[in-house]
Amino acid sequence: MGEFDLIARYFQRPARRAALGVGDDCALLQAASGAQLAISTDMLLEGRHFLSTVDPFKLGHKALAVNLSDLAACGAKPLAFTLALALPRADDAWLAPFSQGLLALADAHDCELIGGDTTQGPLNICITVFGEVPVQNGHSLALLRSGAKAGDELYVSGTLGDARLALEVFRGTLSVPAPMFEAARRRMEMPTPRIALGLALRGIATATIDISDGLLGDLDHILRLSGVGAMVEADLAATLVAARALCATPDLPSGGAITLDQWRAWALAGGDDYELLFTAPPAARDLVAIAASTSQTAVTRIGRIEQQSGLRLIDSEGRDLPSRYSSFDHFA
Numbered sequence: 001m002g003e004f005d006l007i008a009r010y011f012q013r014p015a016r017r018a019a020l021g022v023g024d025d026c027a028l029l030q031a032a033s034g035a036q037l038a039i040s041t042d043m044l045l046e047g048r049h050f051l052s053t054v055d056p057f058k059l060g061h062k063a064l065a066v067n068l069s070d071l072a073a074c075g076a077k078p079l080a081f082t083l084a085l086a087l088p089r090a091d092d093a094w095l096a097p098f099s100q101g102l103l104a105l106a107d108a109h110d111c112e113l114i115g116g117d118t119t120q121g122p123l124n125i126c127i128t129v130f131g132e133v134p135v136q137n138g139h140s141l142a143l144l145r146s147g148a149k150a151g152d153e154l155y156v157s158g159t160l161g162d163a164r165l166a167l168e169v170f171r172g173t174l175s176v177p178a179p180m181f182e183a184a185r186r187r188m189e190m191p192t193p194r195i196a197l198g199l200a201l202r203g204i205a206t207a208t209i210d211i212s213d214g215l216l217g218d219l220d221h222i223l224r225l226s227g228v229g230a231m232v233e234a235d236l237a238a239t240l241v242a243a244r245a246l247c248a249t250p251d252l253p254s255g256g257a258i259t260l261d262q263w264r265a266w267a268l269a270g271g272d273d274y275e276l277l278f279t280a281p282p283a284a285r286d287l288v289a290i291a292a293s294t295s296q297t298a299v300t301r302i303g304r305i306e307q308q309s310g311l312r313l314i315d316s317e318g319r320d321l322p323s324r325y326s327s328f329d330h331f332a
Contacts (some may be wrong), residue, residue, distance in 0.1 A: 038076035059110035060101030072198035078111035162187035164270025200291035256270030
C-alpha cells in the first residue's frame with residue numbers, strides 16, 4: 001500500500017466546512033465573519049506519550065482529544081484539524097482502528113480532517129487543530145491564562161490523577177484490583193475533551209488552562225501570566241482521583257497501601273488528565289454551576305487566587321503543606 005493509497009483509504013473524506021480539504025497542496029478554511037481562529041498543535045511520540053501496546057482505536061481517540069482539550073481551554077468551537085503521521089510500516093491491522101478512533105471523536109465534535117502528511121519512520125502523531133472564537137464589539141471571547149485576579153476562586157473539571165495511577169501500574173511500581181486499574185486506564189487512554197464546558201465558560205472564567213502536565217505545573221502558567229498567587233486545598237484535590245472510590249480497603253494485592261501523600265501527588269502533579277483548570281470571581285458561583293450543568297461536566301472548587309505571588313497548599317485541617325510536587329517537564 002502506497003502513501004496516497006493509505007491516505008485515500010483511511011483519512012480522505014469529502015470536504016464539509018472546509019472550502020478545500022484533503023488532496024491538494026493546501027487546505028482552505030473559512031472562519032465565520034466576526035470570529036478569530038484558535039490554532040494548537042500537539043505531538044505524540046511512541047514511548048514518550050503512549051505505550052507501544054496501546055489499542056490503536058484508543059490512541060486515535062487520544063491523539064485528537066489532547067488537541068481538542070486545548071481548544072476547550074480557549075473557549076473555542078472545533079472546526080478542523082490536520083494530521084501528520086510517521087509510521088514504521090503501512091499496517092492495515094493498525095491503521096483501520098486508529099483511523100476509526102480518530103474520526104469517531106472528530107465526528108462527535110464536528111471537527112473536519114482537512115489535510116496533513118504521512119512518512120515512514122518511528123511512530124509519531126502530530127495534529128494541528130483549528131477552532132473558532134467569537135469577537136463581539138471588537139473584543140475576543142477567547143479564554144486566556146492571563147486574567148486571574150486576587151479573590152477569584154479556583155475550579156477544576158472532572159477527575160484528577162487516574163492517568164498517573166494507571167501509569168504506575170504499567171511501570172510495575174503499583175498493583176491494584178482489576179476494576180480500579182481498568183477505571184484509571186480508561187482515563188489515561190481515552191480522555192474526554194471538555195469542549196462543552198469551555199464554550200459555557202466564555203464570559204465567566206477569568207483564566208483557563210487544560211491540565212496536561214499536572215495541576216500545579218499548569219496552574220503555575222496562570223499564576224505567572226496573571227501576576228498572582230494561589231492557595232490549593234490539596235486533600236480536596238486528592239479526593240478527585242476517580243479510581244479511589246473503587247479502593248474499598250487501603251490494603252492492596254502488593255501488600256502495601258496507597259498513602260494520602262500518593263493520592264495528593266497523583267492529583268496535583270500526575271498529568272495526562274486533560275481537564276480544565278479555571279478561575280472565576282465568587283459572584284459568578286451560580287454562573288459556574290449553570291455552565292457545569294449545561295455542559296454535563298462536574299466541577300469542583302479547590303482553592304482561590306491570592307494577591308501575594310507563589311503557591312500555598314493546605315490539608316483538610318487548613319494546615320500548610322510543603323509544596324514538593326513536581327509536574328511533568330519534557331526536558332527537566
